[in-house]
Amino acid sequence: MHDLNPAVAEALLREWTASESLIKHGLAVACCTESYGAREAQRLGLTGEEAARFVALYRCAGLLHDFDYERHPTPAEHPFVGVAYLRERGWPEEMLHAILAHADYSGVKPESHLDRALFACDELAGFLTACALVKPSRAIADVEAAGVRKKMKDKAFARAVKREDMTLGAELLGLPVEDHIANCLSAMQHHAAELGL
Numbered sequence: 001m002h003d004l005n006p007a008v009a010e011a012l013l014r015e016w017t018a019s020e021s022l023i024k025h026g027l028a029v030a031c032c033t034e035s036y037g038a039r040e041a042q043r044l045g046l047t048g049e050e051a052a053r054f055v056a057l058y059r060c061a062g063l064l065h066d067f068d069y070e071r072h073p074t075p076a077e078h079p080f081v082g083v084a085y086l087r088e089r090g091w092p093e094e095m096l097h098a099i100l101a102h103a104d105y106s107g108v109k110p111e112s113h114l115d116r117a118l119f120a121c122d123e124l125a126g127f128l129t130a131c132a133l134v135k136p137s138r139a140i141a142d143v144e145a146a147g148v149r150k151k152m153k154d155k156a157f158a159r160a161v162k163r164e165d166m167t168l169g170a171e172l173l174g175l176p177v178e179d180h181i182a183n184c185l186s187a188m189q190h191h192a193a194e195l196g197l
């Protein structure tokens with residue numbers, strides 16, 4: 001069984017990525033997916049080792065979903081090259097499925113809860129980072145959920161972030177978009193130091 005060590009996943013992300021903002025994106029998505037892993041583990045009644053492994057799976061998926069992006073940015077290669085590399089090293093198929101499914105052009109659809117969580121956190125983590133960076137403090141602590149909703153409606157703000165992916169993500173998780181925003185915001189606020197936000 002693969003040991004699913006988040007420290008190893010983070011080292012791999014850093015080894016393949018020079019861009020500090022892409023590393024931070026991986027860390028931001030990871031803290032959001034990790035928080036959904038913890039909720040789901042609790043819902044499933046997992047405890048001890050089993051719960052820890054389950055949460056680590058969610059964190060590793062967040063850390064590694066874009067780890068090949070800098071070296072292989074084209075839709076022909078990302079995330080396929082990275083997934084092949086991880087598969088050779090024995091990372092679990094459920095994580096690889098989620099990484100494939102986060103790319104809407106991959107032909108792999110989000111199915112499992114992990115798939116849906118990764119898809120839902122990817123776009124939103126980027127948007128929340130953008131919301132923090134326009135604050136005078138540049139701090140995620142100063143971002144409020146209501147302000148995020150307002151910025152979602154402002155088409156000129158963070159144009160590259162697809163609003164429909166943010167709402168679809170919440171839908172996939174069976175949550176109102178407000179709750180999804182609140183969950184990810186609080187996860188990122190807890191990890192503000194690590195995210196440099």
Ligand SMILES: [Fe+2]
Pocket residue numbers: 025029065066122
């Ligand atoms: Fe991403």
